[in-house]
Amino acid sequence: MTGDTHYDLEILAELAEGLLDAATALQVREHLAICDPCGESLADLAAVREVLSATPTPAMPMGVALRIDRALAAEAESFRGGGVGLVEAPAWDDIMRDAPWETEPAPLPEPEPVTRLGVVGDDGTVVPVTPVRRRRTGARRRWALPAAAAGVAAAVIGATVVTTSMLSASGPGADPPMTLPLLAEGSKYQLTESNWNYTDQALRGSMLDYIGPMDATGTVRSSKLDQCVNRLTAEVGTAPFAVDQGFYNGQEANIMVFWHNQPKNQVLVHVVGPECDEVRKPGFARWK
């Protein structure tokens, strides 16, 4: 094809993509060698690619990201009791992500044996298996709270949570178990194991109803839990005065109760998973 006939853009675009059969491709190339307008068209096609690839792709706006987190949280709610997503998705992670006082999030739990997570069905799909309770029974002991502990906790009355967090969090990159002060020998917290399955509603009400009064049978706690308490102590700026081992929305969890304002009966409740990962946005509740 020579002279005043030209190939259309679609044929040229197909040539560029290698879609033409060998004979046609050769024919078009021979034409291109002598036809400037068709050469221009080919260059225009390449320019379109360049323009498209040079168009900036903006990051997802924060508002959209939060909206998605909320939608997923709602989805988790509606799936409660089912096989997937038993706990509210923590949108507050995103809200606080860029806050200067935000420390590195807790590391994800170690990978677990495949057999516990799911089995591969005949058709290749992964079928979930009900998570196995992992808590060692050895750690389920009770601890008597010495009178001194109440005093330690009471010393921080009036300090707001944000202020204490800012003072105690040393910034991202700190390795909590190594750099944060260990819980002083004298500051003990009451450890109970109610095995209560807490809901958000329960965690806004009276904690004493669930955790119960301090009882007298005390013994050693697991060092893992102590480490977790130390981390939270550093984060919150005060030690919890009560820790209850139970469940949160069906997932194993430790409910840690900190005094926020003791005369006003206000407590701050942190809910952490077995790996010390916060599974719920810290919230306020009443003690009595």
Add this chain to the structure above:
Amino acid sequence: MNSPPEPPPAAEQQAARAVVSDADLLTRHIAGDPHAFSEIVKRHRDRMWAVALRTLGDPDEAADAVQDAFVSAYRKAESFRGEAAVTTWLHRIVVNACLDRMRRKSVRPVADDELIEAAERETPVPDQTAEREVSMEVSSALRLLPADQRAALVLVDMMGYSVEDAAHVLQVPSGTVKSRCARGRAKLVPILSHLRNRSDLSRVSSAKGAELRDG
């Protein structure tokens, strides 16, 4: 889908804890880990957003589509087959959500002021006027294409994925992706040709043209 030309900026920040693969996270999600899916979302939301925004050309529509897609992925995580990468699977869900929306609102006429408004929301940085203008024109030009050509061009030319990756996402043969791209580009030439003069693209494309011409 392992080799996008430029990883999203968030990927670097997360490199430290990216030791857990997407597939592992998905498995954990299925097993009931409440944080696993959030992590997947964090890792990929910027790319999903870019795909949806470019495919639909409207931030509000894109937000709806990405949200639908993530919720849908959350629900059908168990149907994920290990043979594809998690990212491919996610892209597929997002692209399908976009195509669904486009079909439902097929050939919706777009007012100019709407386009301007949309483009302003996309790129709020004030001193990138030229970039914004290009972005706006590209968005409105893409809208003139049939949905399948648009989706192919977004993945291959805009997101920089290989034809093979795009074919996996769109679940069509590679040849089909190539031909959709070719036809789409051919349609865009008259609409976008004026943009060429603004940048230093002509030299690059002539070289490319010469290369093709000479076989």
